[in-house]
Structures are given as C-alpha cells and as structure tokens.
Amino acid sequence: MERAYDKDAFKQLISEEEIKDKVKELGEQISQDYQGQEVIAVGVLKGSFVFAADLLRQLSIPNEIDFLAVSSYGASTKSSGIIRILKDLDTSIENKHVLIVEDIVDTGLTLNYLLETLSTRKPASLKICTLLDKPDRREVDLTPDYIGFQIPDLFVVGYGLDYAEYYRDWPAIYVLPEEDE
Numbered sequence: 787m788e789r790a791y792d793k794d795a796f797k798q799l800i801s802e803e804e805i806k807d808k809v810k811e812l813g814e815q816i817s818q819d820y821q822g823q824e825v826i827a828v829g830v831l832k833g834s835f836v837f838a839a840d841l842l843r844q845l846s847i848p849n850e851i852d853f854l855a856v857s858s859y860g861a862s863t864k865s866s867g868i869i870r871i872l873k874d875l876d877t878s879i880e881n882k883h884v885l886i887v888e889d890i891v892d893t894g895l896t897l898n899y900l901l902e903t904l905s906t907r908k909p910a911s912l913k914i915c916t917l918l919d920k921p922d923r924r925e926v927d928l929t930p931d932y933i934g935f936q937i938p939d940l941f942v943v944g945y946g947l948d949y950a951e952y953y954r955d956w957p958a959i960y961v962l963p964e965e966d967e
C-alpha cells in the first residue's frame with residue numbers, strides 16, 4: 787500500500803478514553819429514554835460495527851442488533867449521493883423501537899434515505915445515534931437524536947471508520963493526512 791500504516795503520520799482527533807466515556811454516556815442516556823421498552827439497534831455496515839458493539843454493552847434495556855449495508859464512497863472521500871441497500875435487515879422492524887447506529891453523519895444523504903426506507907416498514911419509533919457528526923457538510927435537513935462528537939470538516943479514520951478499507955481497527959479517531967503533504 788502507498789500510505790504507511792503508521793499512526794505517527796496521523797493527527798489524533800479523539801482519544802480512546804474520550805470515546806469510551808462518551809459511549810458510556812450515550813448508553814446511559816438511551817437506556818433512560820427507552821426505559822420500559824425494548825430496542826432494536828440497526829448498525830450501518832461497515833463503519834458502525836465497532837461503535838455498535840461498544841454501545842450495546844452500555845445499554846441496560848433489552849436489545850437486539852441487526853445490520854444493513856449501503857453503498858459507500860468506495861476508496862474516495864466524496865459522497866456520490868446515490869444510495870443503495872447492499873444488504874438488508876434479517877428481521878422485521880414492524881412495531882419495534884428502532885435505533886439506527888451510524889459511525890458518522892456527513893452530507894446526511896445516507897441517513898435521509900434510510901429514514902425514508904425504514905419508516906415505510908412501520909416501526910414503533912425510529913431514531914438515530916451517531917458517534918460523529920459533521921454538521922458543516924449537511925446537504926439535507928437532518929439532525930441525529932444522539933450525537934457523540936461534532937467534528938469539523940475533516941476526513942477521519944479509526945474506530946470502525948476506513949479509508950480504502952484500512953484503519954477500521956485503530957482504537958481512536960485520526961485525521962487522514964492530505965495526499966500532498
């Protein structure tokens with residue numbers, strides 16, 4: 787690979803400790819808000835798999851998890867705006883409290899599409915929890931119900947987030963270095 791798999795070349799934006807604290811806080815908030823109910827977490831593959839695994843373990847309400855996969859940017863850092871479901875849910879969400887779990891909301895096009903699609907399946911409720919939010923880049927009017935961190939318009943990797951499928955395993959969030967640096 788061209789890019790070194792070397793953390794020293796990357797600027798750390800959010801530490802492992804900060805993520806851990808925030809995920810705990812989100813889990814407590816969600817558990818409080820859904821008290822007396824069950825929730826089905828819907829992880830959006832692949833980026834959310836690390837966050838979803840950690841978040842679920844901070845919930846104190848009964849929960850299920852399912853995943854779906856949507857077409858992504860590929861190896862590019864720009865959204866095409868064209869969204870497609872590559873892998874659908876295994877289970878019905880009818881009459882269930884659905885919490886979509888995302889790694890990051892950027893233009894909002896992916897979640898906008900998912901909200902539209904999933905709401906036709908008659909869930910009891912439909913909310914969004916995202917670890918990261920880049921509000922500056924929004925192209926549609928969409929506000930996640932739960933947000934871990936708002937970040938500036940930077941392309942980030944780690945904690946599930948990739949560049950060309952690399953760096954998902956890094957436990958903190960890093961800024962991808964500019965190509966020409």
Ligand code: 5GP
Nearest residue numbers: 833865891892893894895896941942947948
């Ligand atoms: P949106 O449809 O909101 O523009 O984009 C959502 C998806 O784009 C995210 O779920 C993520 O997969 C990808 N994405 C957006 N910004 C970033 C980023 O800074 N880093 C990485 N790795 N992926 C991003």
Ligand code: MG
Nearest residue numbers: 830833889890
């Ligand atoms: Mg995602």
Ligand code: MG
Nearest residue numbers: 858859860948
């Ligand atoms: Mg990606």
